Amino acid sequence: MMLYSDLFFWLFGGLIPLAFTAYMVARSKALGTEQDGSRLHSLPGYYGWYAVIWLALPAMLSGLVFSFIHMFGLFSIPAPMLLGTMFTIGGAGLWYALRHIKVDFRARESVEKVTTAILITAASISVLTTVGIVLSVVFESVNFFQVISFWDFITGTKWEPDTAFLIGAGRDTVGMTPPAFGAVPIFAGTFMITAIAMMVAVPVGLFSAIYMSEYASHSARGRLKPMLEILAGIPTVVYGFFAAITISPLIVKAAHAFGLEADYTNALAPGLIMGVMIIPFVSSLSDDVIKAVPQDLRDGSMALGTTKAETIRHIVLPAALPGIVAAFLLATSRAIGETMIVVMAAGLRPNRTANPLEGITTVTVKIVEALTGDQEFDSAFTQSAFALGFVLLLITLVLNIVSTIVVRKFKQRYE
Amino acid sequence: MSQPEIFTDARMRKRMRADKRFKFYGFAAIALALAFLVFFFVDIIGKGLPAFQQAEIQVEVHYSDATMNNYNNGVDRQYKSLVSKTWLRHIPNQMRDHPELMGQNRVEWVLAENRVDQFLKGHEGHRLKEKYQKLINQMQEDGTVRLVFNSGFFTKGDSKLPENAGILASAIGSIFVLLLTMLFAVPIGVMTAIYLEEFAPDNRLTQIIEVNINNLAAIPSILYGLLGLAIFINFMGVPRSSALVGGLTLALMTLPVIIIATRAALRAVPDSIREAAYGLGASKLQVTWHHVLPLAMPGILTGSIIGLAQAMGETAPLLIVGMMAYIPEAPDSIFEATTVLPAQIYTWSSESLRAFEERTAAGIMILLAVLLTLNAVAVKFRNRSENTW
Structure with missing residues (x-):
């Protein structure tokens, strides 16, 4: 039985050497297309990074989608199969990227676009944290304020919630003081x-x-x-x-x-x-x-x-x-x-x-x-x-x- | 020669006295704060130091069938309540592991009960019975009781018996949580700062985001616990008390600290460097990656270390996501229930036994030593790399 924690390990453990290989292969392929009189549009390293992006991004995104599906309990597939799928998708991405590499391909521009997109994603996560804090607190409080009015909460001078959890537990509370x-x-x-x-x-x-x-x-x-x-x-x-x-x-x-x-x-x-x-x-x-x-x-x-x-x-x-x-x-x-x-x-x-x-x-x-x-x-x-x-x-x-x-x-x- | 009139004038003298007094108030304020610091450290160290020693007593251990059936037969009756229960319970296991012990009577140094320990250290409230006090005094004369270095404190997890409680499990938990925090907060924080400082257009939205992030840094940490509970545990289904949920929650808390420090470091790099790189034909990403980032690196590192040190000492949000449970074993994975060093200090501090108090203080000493070292490293980094452009 393969655990999901092992899955992370295999995914990252497998992805890093693979990415390194992809980088080297793509770079040498790009250098190989260079002939007399025609020079590569970008520095050779950018072709390597281009391949790495096409390998890692689809693989990780598919992993993320699967883990969301798993998390919401829609269905779960066995970990080894999941791992296989992710690497296949990554491999397909790599194959696609390698086909693109030609002398006049503008690899730097593509890489920079993706990098900027990643930076924007990171910035949105930071902003979403604020929204998340506000929403998580507000949503639960709204539930609360449906039971107890906001005015009573702010101006009430008695804090006696002892009977509230009995009600929460579905217990009979007749004859008790309300919380x-x-x-x-x-x-x-x-x-x-x-x-x-x-x-x-x-x-x-x-x-x-x-x-x-x-x-x-x-x-x-x-x-x-x-x-x-x-x-x-x-x-x-x-x-x-x-x-x-x-x-x-x-x-x-x-x-x-x-x-x-x-x-x-x-x-x-x-x-x-x-x-x-x-x-x-x-x-x-x-x-x-x-x-x-x-x-x-x-x-x-x-x-x-x-x-x-x-x-x-x-x-x-x-x-x-x-x-x-x-x-x-x-x-x-x-x-x-x-x-x-x-x-x-x-x-x-x-x-x-x-x-x-x-x-x-x-x-x-x-x-x-x-x-x-x-x-x-x-x-x-x-x-x-x-x-x-x-x-x-x-x-x-x-x-x-x-x-x-x-x-x-x-x-x-x-x- | 008489002094000029201005210095002898009564009103002037009064003003001069007020001037001296004012300076003295300032000095007194700092002295007060520093005196508190000294008092605090002396108090904590005084309370915590004894915990690094542990009482052992020398008893004859009977490895016999009777002991196998009932571990209470392992030592002579009079010593039974002097030795640690955990050690007694462990005898049958040990006999199973080492069959050659069977039938032997050996004199061994064994872990003493916490009341004996407290009595030996001369603490009040040791609660050792009168007759045992006499016995221990007798044993002290015979040299069959001693205080040794408490290595168990570093090699054992939590326990309900103070003599058996150590910080290992919580220290490993802390490392797990901190690694996760670092993994999430540092890359995302640094990337956010790079985007906002170098790439984002300067418009209303960016300004709102900036105000937002500054506000995030000042939100009470306990609210991050509420966020972790509502979103990570209830909505996303991350296991309660796990290192993962702790790491994620602390990562969100550390994020603004890292973003603010990184932005300050990036802003400190002068524009002439960017312009020189642009002039040579570098693209925006190349300018940032090859020229601005390396120069801003010390500042980014300092900010990250300070943020992580803060996360390491944080307790309140972790209590909310359930990391205060009694967990004697170190976790194997990030999904298992874990405790962390500050949470361990919190649980120990609410124990009633006197022996836990010194362990709490000892745990605090370890935590403070780690945190002060981290902060000192961060400050060293900042001082060494302080560039004047």
Whole structure:
């Protein structure tokens, strides 16, 4: 029994030496047609590539078609036969290509056309990703919003989906409270943690940027910047572990010392750590815009007798403000969408509170919770994850677009 | 000689103090961030280092019929709860593989239970019973208990028993996923960037695509998990938890990073080089392939390495496509259920046993070492190839 994974191996394992042979054969054939007085239209290598394209492209395309047929379960043919078919089609292509090779055949033009087509295909895949994300999230959310109205979802204050999966499982739910999907307490949690994170990241990030761009020497800046950027390179699952195992107990102890009660799933620990994580986002972007403020402005200000700090506060920062705001917005969108830190260190219970020592939950935690259990995919509970994702997508897109526009305006002013 | 009036003026002194204070705030901010970094690394290393050692105890092993029937007879009663269950269970298999062992009593160093391990390392919360603590102290005096290098951590897969859990399966899973990500994301990303930068006409559509790609780079990673679940698993039928679906999902996530880096690298190549090549009669593709790409290569490599390092540390989208299952064996193919290093760290961190905590930290140390090396390589590449045209 030949497995489909073996099929890939044989296809590529067979295609590479074959392609090499095709290249050599076609090239030498092209050189052979060259006679006194007549020269090949293109460089000999292009005739080789022409043959390779005609060999590999039909073979791979037919393979792709077959695997799509297989995937949608229309019918499946045994792997060896499939392999044979693909190589036959490839062989036919090669034969066709070899017949074409003549002295005046414009091989380079054909090869370049195909190459451009491949480049366009690659670019479309990248664009389709965006469309795919939007569509996949929107489709599932639409299903969800047919059951629960969008308005209830956005303004409801109760998140009690416990009975939803019973309905999904076809269980009798008479006498039970219907599931409630009010997202307000969940978004409240997300905004609380984001706010804590920004309270850490904005002052530390902004002052770091000011120090690096206005005070530090060139070499010190070269050393400090990569060190700060390590903070952004640490995986979020590591931050999550650190927040849950080290910071959370510290906060509980500290709160106890002040006579306060703190949950182990308090909002402060993930918020603080998330703030540390996004310091480099704020500092790098702010650093760039502060450096982009023209030196003339500083010189003009200093000439009037201000101190350096006054120049920075009253001249440089206002001039750089749009860029700093953009950095702030980008960092916010990063914090809102952050998942692992809150999954590991924040709680599961939706909670509308202003006390950062209490346990709260966030949008991303609920998405993970809904999609990692052994639930039927069609239940309203799992679909609620897509609805939450939809709102998350909207928020981050708006933040990004606004920050892009702000940065563009800023650049236009000084360039 | 008295100082000029301007320096003695009270208001001026105040302004000077404010000036110094402001500079100090900047310095303090950086110091704070770096202090956190130091605290973080010290904490993780302090927690993780003990996991590279593992307790072993010396016991007499009875290879007998009684052991064959019930592995609990393999060691004397008092040691039964001190040795690792996985090792005990393995004795009958070993006897089947080596029939000559039958009837022998041999003194061997064997893997100790995790509570013994934690007790020996002096961790609180080891949960070893009082009478066993005494026994272990006694054995320590006799020299029949020791801490050795924990090679099992690198040669074993996941296990529910901490003394038997290692990172091998997840490390292999990570390599599988990363190779797939590289295979999909790097060619498509680089080709997209080449098309957009060198071939595409400069019109509204291209501008929209550009804005689109910049937005993609800032979308929260968990949404890529939703995409992978909806499209790859539910629509295309790729097996859940497989390396394939993980690799595809991460590839889509890495794509914008690679595209943006490649475009920046291509844009940095000055037009004079293109024009010189055109002047010699090269076609558009030849100009790109022979002249622009080689010059942009270091930048493309740097961007690709950074993108892949990001993908390697990513967990959230992989949780959504099901890569957090308990998988003790390394996968054989890209269609089998797999786990990856960050997901393994996540599952270990939610285990309650104290011994898993140090293993989680040790796993983090390995992951960070790999990621920091990758990033350092990328930065080296960039610095060495920084051309000024």
